[in-house]
Amino acid sequence: MREMHYTMVSPDDWNWRNFTPEEIACNGTGLILIDYDAMERLQEFREMIGIPFTPNSAYRSESHNKAVGGAPRSMHRLGRAFDIPIIEGMTREVIHEHAKMAGFTGFGDYNSFVHIDTGRKRYWDKRK
Ligand SMILES: [Zn+2]
Numbered sequence: 001m002r003e004m005h006y007t008m009v010s011p012d013d014w015n016w017r018n019f020t021p022e023e024i025a026c027n028g029t030g031l032i033l034i035d036y037d038a039m040e041r042l043q044e045f046r047e048m049i050g051i052p053f054t055p056n057s058a059y060r061s062e063s064h065n066k067a068v069g070g071a072p073r074s075m076h077r078l079g080r081a082f083d084i085p086i087i088e089g090m091t092r093e094v095i096h097e098h099a100k101m102a103g104f105t106g107f108g109d110y111n112s113f114v115h116i117d118t119g120r121k122r123y124w125d126k127r128k
Contacts, residue, residue, distance in 0.1 A: 003061070006032045016043040023054045024079070028064030035079035038118045042082055045102040045116075051090055056083040056113050075106060081117035083110070 001013070006025035009032060014021060016039050024039070025032040046053075060068070060076040075081035084095050092114060096107060099116040108115035109125045 001034045001036075003031050003033045005030050009034070015039070018043060018046045018052065019054075024058040026059050026061040026064050027057060028067060029061040031059070031061045033059050033079040035118070038080040038082075041103045041118060045084075045099050045104070048098045048102060049090065049094065051087070053085055053087055053090075056085050058082050075117035075119045080119060081106070081115060083113045083115050085113045 006021035007030070009021040013034065019039075019042065021032055022030075024034070042055075057068075057076060058081070059079040060070055060074065062077065065072075065074055065077055070076055084090075084099070086092055086095065092109065095114045095116075099107070099114070104116040104118060105121045106115070106117035106119040107123045109127050111127050
């Protein structure tokens with residue numbers, strides 16, 4: 001699927017009932033690129049964790065990714081990464097465990113969220 005504004009996403013192309021195109025779109029531009037596999041995993045993760053949340057960041061357009069200092073080849077650029085806020089009722093450990101079960105393979109720890117993606121298997125810790 002190509003990059004488009006989230007308002008242009010057809011309901012027929014949206015199969016993930018706990019999220020809206022707006023929530024997955026770029027925070028800076030409203031553009032979205034849907035990666036079906038990553039979205040399936042995100043929905044599965046959401047059902048396992050059982051708590052509503054909105055990713056802090058999901059898809060990022062090129063300009064916004066630059067603006068927030070994202071890596072040029074960030075999985076966020078491909079719609080394959082989600083930053084999961086650590087909110088009441090969730091712990092970092094539970095996020096890791098369930099995301100792994102849902103098939104996510106890349107993990108990054110930050111103070112207030114956990115980055116999960118479907119890229120190659122890797123881990124980093126950016127907590128301060
Ligand atoms: Zn991230």
